[in-house]
Amino acid sequence: MISKEEIKHIADLSMLNLSEAEIEKYTENMKDIVEFANSINSLDTDGVTESAFALDSYNVFRKDEIKESFDRDLLLSNAPSSNGEAYSLPSMTV
C-alpha cells in the first residue's frame, strides 16, 4: 500500500511540489494504479530475459564526425532568460 509519505518522497525525487490536496488525490489514485500494476506479478517470468524495446538492434554507433551545429542565437531564442551568449541562472552558491 502506497502512503502519503511515499508520494511526498517520490514527488521530491521528481522535483515536483504537491499541495496537500494533490498529495491526497495522488495517494488515492496511486493505490488503484499500483494495485493494477501489481497484477503483473502473477505471470511467471522465471528465466525470461528483459527486452528494452521490441527490435533486436543493440548499440548503434556512427562515426564521430564534426558536423555543423545549431546557431547559438536560435537556441537562446527559446531560453526564458539569457545574456545573449549563455543561459542566465541565479547563483548556485547559497
Add this chain to the structure above:
Amino acid sequence: MRDLTAYKAHELNKMYQNKEVTVPEVIKAYIEKIKRDDGAIKAYITLCEDSALKRAEEIQARFDAGEKMGPLAGIPIAVKDNICTKGIKTTCASKMLENFISPYDATVTKKLDEEGLIIIGKTNMDEFAMGGSTENSAFFKTHNPVNLNKVPGGSSGGSAAAVSGHLAPVSLGSDTGGSIRQPAAFCGVVGLKPTYGLVSRYGLVAFASSLDQIGPIANDVTDIATLLNVIAGHDEMDSTSANIEKKDYTLALVNDVKGLRIGVPREFFGEGVSEEVREAVSKAVEQFRALGATVSECSLPATDYALPAYYIIACAEASANLGRFDGIRYGYRTKNYENLQDIYRNSRSEGFGEEVKRRIILGTYVLSSGYYDAYYKKAQKVRTIVKKGFDKAFEDYDILLTPTAPTVAFDIGSKINNPLEMYMTDILTVSINVAGVPAISVPCGKDKEGMPIGMQLIGKHFNEETVIRAAYTYEQNVKKEEV
C-alpha cells in the same frame, strides 16, 4: 460550387495533375472551412494560414512549370503538436511548451516538406501525449466531429478530428499505446501505427521512447499507404530507426485477401468490450471470410499483462524523458524563485498538468530504489513474453483481427476523474506497442447512435504491406453506408 475539402488526397492529386484546381484554391478552401467549423471541433492549436498560402503558391508554380511532382505535392496536412516544426510552435498541448518554437524540423516534417505537402496547422492532443481523450490538453478540449458531445479519443485527438471533420485530408499522429488507432476508431477514420523503428522519431517530443511511433491518419487506406511512403525510412538521427530497404506501400493496395490467414485472438473480446463493438467486428470477420480469407480463433495468452506492463514501462520512460524540463534552456520558467532548486521545482510544478505529474510520479516510483526489480525489470520481462506471444501467433497467421477500442467514443467529462478507467480504454491497443508490431484501425460499423466503431488489423514486424492489403480489400468491398 464543389466543396474542395470533401476529397481524399489521391483525388486532389489527380485534380492538380489535370489542372482542374490549383493548390492555393485547395488551401484557401481548407482555411475557410477551419475558420467556420473549428470553433466547434477545436482540432487545431496553431493554424499556419500565411505560411501555408505562401507554400501553396510555390508548389503551384512548380506544377505550372511542368515539374514532376510526388503524389502528395500540394496536399494540406495537419501535424500533431508534439512533432517539431521549425519556425512554428510545438506546444505538446502543455503550458510547459506553450511558447516553444523548435529550432529544427523533425525528420518527418522535413520529409513532408521535401514531398511538397503543406502543413496547415498543428493539432491538439493530450498533454505530452498522455491520455486517451484529448481532455488532458492544457489549452482546450477537442470535440468529436461525428457528435460534438463526445471525445475524439486520444492522444492524437486533434489529428483524428481534423481528418474526420474535413479540416485536413490527412494528418500525422503519434502512437505510444494506441494514440493513433483509438482516436481514428472514435472519429471514423483510418489510422496506422507502423512497426517500431519504421518511421524516425527524431524531432518527436519523447513520451516513452521504446514505444513511441509516428504514423498517418486519413479518410481511406490509399492515402495511408501514400503518406507512409513519405514518412518511412532509415534515419541516422534516430538510433532505433531500422535500416531496412525502402518499400512502396502503394503496391500493397491490392483488392484480394484470398488465402490470407486471419487469426482472431479471443483475449481481445473479453469483459468490457461492448456488445455493439463485438457485433460489428464479428460482421467484419464474416466479410473477410466471404472474400476468401481463412479466419479462425487464436490466443495471445499474455494479453492481460500487457496493459499493466505498458503503464509501468511508459511512465518509467516518461519520468526520465520529462526530466529535461528544467525551466532553463527552453520552456516555461516560474516567476517565483530565488535559487536554482526553486526554478526546477516551481517551473515543473506550475508547467505540467495533473495527468503528466501523475505519470511522472508513477514512473519515478517504479524506478525508485526497492521497486525497480519488482516493477520495471518485471515489466521488461513481460514485454519479452508479449512479443514472443505475437511471434508465435504469426507462425500460423498473416494478420490478427481485433476491435480497436472496447467501446465507441464516450461523453466528454465522463472518465476524466477516474485515471484507471481512462487507462482501460487502451486495453486493446497497448500490447501492439509493447510487441512493436504494426497495426491499422479501419472503420467497420456504427453503433445505434451513429458513433463509429473501428477494427484493428495487426501484422508482423515490418510487414505493413499485408496490413494495408487486408484493410484496403475490406474498404473496397464493404459498402460505404455499412461503415
